[in-house]
Every structure is written in C-alpha cells, then in structure tokens.
Amino acid sequence: MSDPTSGSFDADRPQRKPGTAARPNVSRAWDNWSGGKDHYPSDADIAAKIVTILPNIRDSVRASRRFVQEAPRYLAELGIHQFLDIGAGLPQATGTNLHEAVQAVQPEARVVHVDNDPNAVMRGRAQLISSPDGRVVTVDGDLRKVAEILSNPEVTDTLDLNRPVAVCLNALIHFMGDDEDPPGMIRQLMRAVPSGSALTLTHATADYVPEASAQAEVVYRQAGLPAVHHRSLQQIADLVAGLDVLDPGIVPVERWAAPDCTAEPKPALPALTDALGYALVARKR
Numbered sequence: 041m042s043d044p045t046s047g048s049f050d051a052d053r054p055q056r057k058p059g060t061a062a063r064p065n066v067s068r069a070w071d072n073w074s075g076g077k078d079h080y081p082s083d084a085d086i087a088a089k090i091v092t093i094l095p096n097i098r099d100s101v102r103a104s105r106r107f108v109q110e111a112p113r114y115l116a117e118l119g120i121h122q123f124l125d126i127g128a129g130l131p132q133a134t135g136t137n138l139h140e141a142v143q144a145v146q147p148e149a150r151v152v153h154v155d156n157d158p159n160a161v162m163r164g165r166a167q168l169i170s171s172p173d174g175r176v177v178t179v180d181g182d183l184r185k186v187a188e189i190l191s192n193p194e195v196t197d198t199l200d201l202n203r204p205v206a207v208c209l210n211a212l213i214h215f216m217g218d219d220e221d222p223p224g225m226i227r228q229l230m231r232a233v234p235s236g237s238a239l240t241l242t243h244a245t246a247d248y249v250p251e252a253s254a255q256a257e258v259v260y261r262q263a264g265l266p267a268v269h270h271r272s273l274q275q276i277a278d279l280v281a282g283l284d285v286l287d288p289g290i291v292p293v294e295r296w297a298a299p300d301c302t303a304e305p306k307p308a309l310p311a312l313t314d315a316l317g318y319a320l321v322a323r324k325r
C-alpha cells in the first residue's frame with residue numbers, strides 16, 4: 041500500500057495529519073492477518089499485538105478467507121447465481137475474491153459487494169472486475185441500514201430479488217451488539233429474498249479461548265477498533281433460527297468444507313483447541 045503520508049492514497053485522508061500514520065481499521069487489520077499488503081504500519085502493529093494474544097488468528101483468518109471463496113463456490117454449484125456480499129472487505133490482491141470464485145463456476149453470476157468503509161468501496165470499485173458475461177458492483181452500504189442496501193439502485197439493477205440470492209455475512213455480524221438486533225438484520229435480509237436463497241456466515245467466538253479473546257477485545261477497543269461481540273455456538277445457531285443449516289453444520293471455520301469437496305480425504309485432523317470463529321451455510325426453505 042502507498043505510504044499513508046505520501047498523499048497518493050486518499051480514502052481516509054481527513055483522519056491524517058502529515059507525518060502521522062493512519063488510524064488502524066478493521067478491513068486493513070484483516071488484510072494484514074490474511075497475508076495481504078493493503079495496510080499501514082498502524083494496522084500491522086495492532087494486528088501483531090493481537091497475534092501475541094491469539095496466536096491462531098492468522099490461520100483462522102486465512103481459513104475464513106478460504107470459506108469466503110469456497111462456500112459461495114459451492115452455492116454456485118447448487119445453482120445460485122446471485123450474491124450479496126455485505127462487509128466484503130478489501131479486495132484480495134494475492135488470493136481469489138468471492139466473485140472470482142463464483143464466476144469460475146458460473147461466468148454469468150452477479151455479485152454485489154457492500155462495505156461501509158470508503159477505502160474498501162473505492163478499492164473494490166477499482167479492482168473487483170466482472171467476467172464479461174456476469175456483473176460485479178461494489179457499493180457503499182451499512183448492515184445497520186438493510187432497507188437502504190436493498191433499495192440501492194445499483195443493487196436492484198444487478199440482482200433480481202425474485203430469484204435466489206446468497207447473502208454473505210462473513211466476519212461481519214460480530215461487530216453488531218445484541219442491542220442492535222443482529223437476528224433481526226438477518227431476518228430482514230432473508231425475508232427480501234425467495235425460497236432457495238442461502239446465507240453464508242462466519243462469526244467470532246470465545247468458546248475455545250475465552251480469556252485471551254477477552255484480552256484481545258480490550259486491545260481492539262484501546263486501538264479504536266469496533267467492539268467484537270464474541271458469540272457461542274448456541275448464540276450463533278439462534279442467529280440463523282428458521283433457516284436450514286447445510287452440512288457440515290456450524291463448525292470451527294478451519295473445519296468447514298463443502299459437502300461436494302472432492303479433495304483427497306485428509307488424515308484425521310487433530311482436535312482444534314484454539315478456534316476463534318465458526319462458519320456455516322444455511323438455506324431458506
């Protein structure tokens with residue numbers, strides 16, 4: 041990424057004074073953990089601090105990034121050709137982005153990436169390019185305003201909400217406190233799409249390493265990053281009540297594999313003791 045003090049990168053210029061590093065933010069810290077290069081030293085610093093508390097975080101984020109490709113790819117194989125990816129994050133310079141994974145299966149697939157970080161939106165518009173037969177747009181939107189996302193003309197021009205849509209809420213819902221009614225947000229989104237639509241979700245948990253997760257939470261807050269609301273397996277199941285969770289169920293993100301995975305069977309995996317997030321794919325009846 042360009043030097044934050046150089047003036048060549050302008051998404052969050054108002055936050056910076058000459059000679060100072062940008063304040064850390066969620067998309068860029070996530071980029072650092074996932075092995076990307078789109079972050080500033082301040083993001084790398086906070087990311088490194090969290091690694092000392094949660095040593096599995098880089099592996100967990102990389103597993104989440106695999107899920108971001110693999111779960112939509114699986115849904116494309118099942119015949120879903122429309123994807124609404126909210127909290128899409130920064131484009132992956134070195135990996136496969138969601139639209140690339142689904143358009144490899146369905147070149148005419150239509151994908152809307154949504155984020156409330158102007159930097160992620162600007163980079164998405166520049167870098168997330170559709171296959172010639174499909175369509176990809178990146179829009180500014182906030183999960184706290186579901187109705188605005190659903191009525192955004194770029195969204196309604198790209199997606200036919202009368203046909204099945206995969207709603208992707210990956211590494212996003214844990215930024216919503218219980219008082220913001222995340223199950224209500226999910227219900228509102230899933231009500232807007234027809235039967236046969238799907239949901240993909242990854243969500244932070246403190247089930248495996250409760251003390252370290254609480255410690256990390258304090259560090260996020262001190263750095264000015266949004267609070268992460270860890271939820272238990274049962275609380276995550278409650279978020280998707282009314283939807284049919286597909287195999288392999290709600291599992292640590294490292295353990296999620298599409299049921300149609302044709303890879304050679306792996307030797308038995310050792311027990312996971314330090315999972316930091318769950319993943320699931322669910323379908324609307």
Ligand SMILES: C[S@@+](CC[C@H](N)C(=O)[O-])C[C@H]1O[C@@H](n2cnc3c(N)ncnc32)[C@H](O)[C@@H]1O
Binds near residue numbers: 126128210
């Ligand atoms: C941890 S990143 C996840 C990126 C990607 N979904 C993934 O799983 O790799 C979370 C993203 O959600 C965005 N975000 C956070 N709160 C949001 C909100 N209320 N509405 C839309 N996007 C939000 C952040 O800007 C960030 O890009």
